[in-house]
Amino acid sequence: MRVVCGVRGTAASQAGLERVLTGWLTAADTATVLLLDADAQTEAAAADAAAASAATVEVAPLSPRTGAALITAATEADAEQIILAGGRRSPLGKIQLDRLTQYVVLNAPMTVTLVR
Amino acid sequence: MSDRSYPTAAIEVGTRPPVRFTDRAGRQIAIRQVTDADDAVAALTAMYVAFDPVDRAQGIPPSEPAQITAWLERIITTDAVNVIAWDGDRAVGHATLVPDGDASELAIFVLQSHQEAGIGTRLLSALLGAGAAAGIERVWLSVERWNHAALALYEKVGFEVCETAGFEIEMSLRLPASDADDGL
Numbered sequence: 001m002r003v004v005c006g007v008r009g010t011a012a013s014q015a016g017l018e019r020v021l022t023g024w025l026t027a028a029d030t031a032t033v034l035l036l037d038a039d040a041q042t043e044a045a046a047a048d049a050a051a052a053s054a055a056t057v058e059v060a061p062l063s064p065r066t067g068a069a070l071i072t073a074a075t076e077a078d079a080e081q082i083i084l085a086g087g088r089r090s091p092l093g094k095i096q097l098d099r100l101t102q103y104v105v106l107n108a109p110m111t112v113t114l115v116r
Numbered sequence: 117m118s119d120r121s122y123p124t125a126a127i128e129v130g131t132r133p134p135v136r137f138t139d140r141a142g143r144q145i146a147i148r149q150v151t152d153a154d155d156a157v158a159a160l161t162a163m164y165v166a167f168d169p170v171d172r173a174q175g176i177p178p179s180e181p182a183q184i185t186a187w188l189e190r191i192i193t194t195d196a197v198n199v200i201a202w203d204g205d206r207a208v209g210h211a212t213l214v215p216d217g218d219a220s221e222l223a224i225f226v227l228q229s230h231q232e233a234g235i236g237t238r239l240l241s242a243l244l245g246a247g248a249a250a251g252i253e254r255v256w257l258s259v260e261r262w263n264h265a266a267l268a269l270y271e272k273v274g275f276e277v278c279e280t281a282g283f284e285i286e287m288s289l290r291l292p293a294s295d296a297d298d299g300l
Binding site for chain 2: 097
């Protein structure tokens with residue numbers, strides 16, 4: 001299976017990030033990890049996960065950092081799924097899907113998996 | 117989310133807790149502000165364990181008892197404002213204002229067996245009264261688009277829609293500046 005993983009560097013998405021990088025890169029044959037405003041630590045984690053995976057993994061920054069660009073990249077990579085670490089929580093604990101995540105869920109022609 | 121807009125005019129707040137009334141089903145309901153966090157967490161864990169999943173909103177309350185307790189312990193803190201509706205010794209409604217920078221996020225839940233009895237309106241009003249007394253001026257919430265009952269309730273107490281672009285609608289409200297008459 002070919003997947004495109006969207007990875008963001010915010011502290012709030014780190015739990016999802018771990019599962020994206022360990023779980024989904026293992027399940028995929030071919031994966032592209034797109035870095036969306038990922039910090040150095042997240043970028044390093046993505047590189048380590050890519051090196052450890054048996055799959056063919058490419059790690060690249062996404063530019064521009066928009067949902068449309070993510071979908072275009074996934075389409076060009078012929079991905080069957082987009083995997084997103086997503087879902088921040090409000091101070092009260094409500095799940096909040098940011099605009100990029102909402103855009104991807106509503107507009108991607110392929111399956112979108114949110115890892116929370 | 118610090119760019120959220122708030123109405124310029126403050127609402128008129130209602131009665132602060134404690135409030136006692138007879139609901140539309142004839143039950144004696146008491147609304148009290150939480151003072152003992154441990155008691156509140158225990159009573160509300162029991163309420164949320166009995167909660168129908170259909171009334172969950174954006175992932176809260178959580179589904180497992182241990183997660184419910186952990187969530188309650190995060191939101192029932194000294195700098196938050198929590199009020200509970202009691203039917204006898206049983207918690208049947210809960211409303212909360214949780215600090216979020218210079219504002220507070222609001223949520224309210226009423227047990228299914230006690231919905232459509234006027235409890236939500238009184239609980240919300242009591243919470244806002246307690247919030248104003250605690251010095252809170254900006255309140256926001258998010259609500260799912262299809263939750264018309266909640267939207268109507270929020271509009272009734274003075275919330276205004278401030279964001280509609282996403283899956284949820286965000287609403288905000290301004291409370292009157294506090295006299296800080298209770299020393300908070």
